[in-house]
Amino acid sequence: MPLSPPQNHFLNVPTPFVAGMAASGALLGPYLDNYHSHYHVLQYHHPVHGPFDLTTALWTPPLFALAGVLIGYLYTVGDRLLNDKAQIPPPPTPTVPFTLTSISFFTFQYWLSGILSINNVDGTTIFLTMSTMALLGFLVFDRTIVGFWTSLATAIGGPLIEIGLLSTFHDYHYLNSDFGPIPGWIIPVYFLGGPANGNLARAGLKALQDKSICPTCQNSRVQPCVNCDALGYYISYNQKINCTCCNGSGQTVCRLCFRTLEIENSPSAVREFMKSRPD
Ligand SMILES: [Zn+2]
Ligand SMILES: [Zn+2]
Known part of the structure; x- marks a missing residue:
């Protein structure tokens, strides 16, 4: 009788996974956010500049790193809790092209929000456009229960953190806000960050697991x-x-x-x- 591989506790994730999610968040996040400073959606009060025309603040990379880890972690633990088969439909196979397309679509949404904003499109139209894209992106790139709840948590938690930052930290501001100190259309943009990070997490974890298959016993032990x-x-x-x-x-x-x-x-x-x- 083959033994099942020793199971980790469902809350445990491998350290390289956490490091990978943090690194991709810290590297990619500020470049996505760069569309918003570039197209005058927001303005940093103490900007720093980086390669490829990057304008950001010193504190954004660690914040995006934390976001990447958190979203990736929620996807991973959620997938384990629902044990894949209970998910309707099952999580998409996170191949490299699929994952990259998912991230590219999120990047496109970010860019488009900046473009619409600088062209003085009204907030409601941007909100409806971003919401349509968020829904479309979710249906194409995710469609899982875990993905939906994590993306919803991101769409609520992200703006709340920003409102907190804006009212205490005063290190940046939005030029056109219609939802307290933020533009309301940022909410569906946050939502699509769920599937983008989630697919990266699913792909990364799968790569780590494939690597950890025992060459002698194929994990039958x-x-x-x-x-x-x-x-x-x-x-x-x-x-x-x-x-x-x-x-x-x-x-x-x-x-x-x-x-x-x-x-x-x-x-x-x-x-x-x-x-x-x-x-
Ligand atoms: Zn024997
Ligand atoms: Zn073995």
Whole structure:
């Protein structure tokens, strides 16, 4: 009987995943936001400049990094909680082209909001345009329950954080606001940040998991017993003798997995693993 791979707690995510989401947020976020400073949607009071004509503030990269990690984390934990099959429909396969197209569509929406704003299109029209794009983007690039709730949380949480920042921090301001200190159309723009970050998270996690498949046992955690050639017995003096190495099962615990577990985990984790070995 093949063993299921040792399961992490559903709240745990790999460190490279967190680092990757933070890095992409810190690098991509300010460039998306750059459309808004470039097209005079907003203005930073202490701007800093970067490569490719970037205008931002010192505090935006860490904030976008946090957003990337948070959205990616909610997608990951949500997917695990709903166990994929409970999602209607199941999450899209996050291939590289699919993920890049999803991010590009979000980038296009960001850019278009800036373009419409600088051309003095009224706030309601921009709001309706951005909402249509958010809905379209969600239907094409996500369509999952987890994606919907995470994107909704982003669309509410993001603007709330901005309102908080604008009323306490005073380091930037919007030039045309119609929803307190922010333009209302920023809400559907935030929403589409959900699927863009979510697909990146799903693709990144899948890449990490593919990498972590054991080359010896393909994560079955067992390998054929070498003592009995996986038969479970051997013949000695014309007598069939039960193999004591594998207790007659023909399988032993995968040595490579066991060594990795021994190195990376506590002795109690090894004991747990040994208890679950096949007999
Ligand atoms: Zn054996
Ligand atoms: Zn293995």
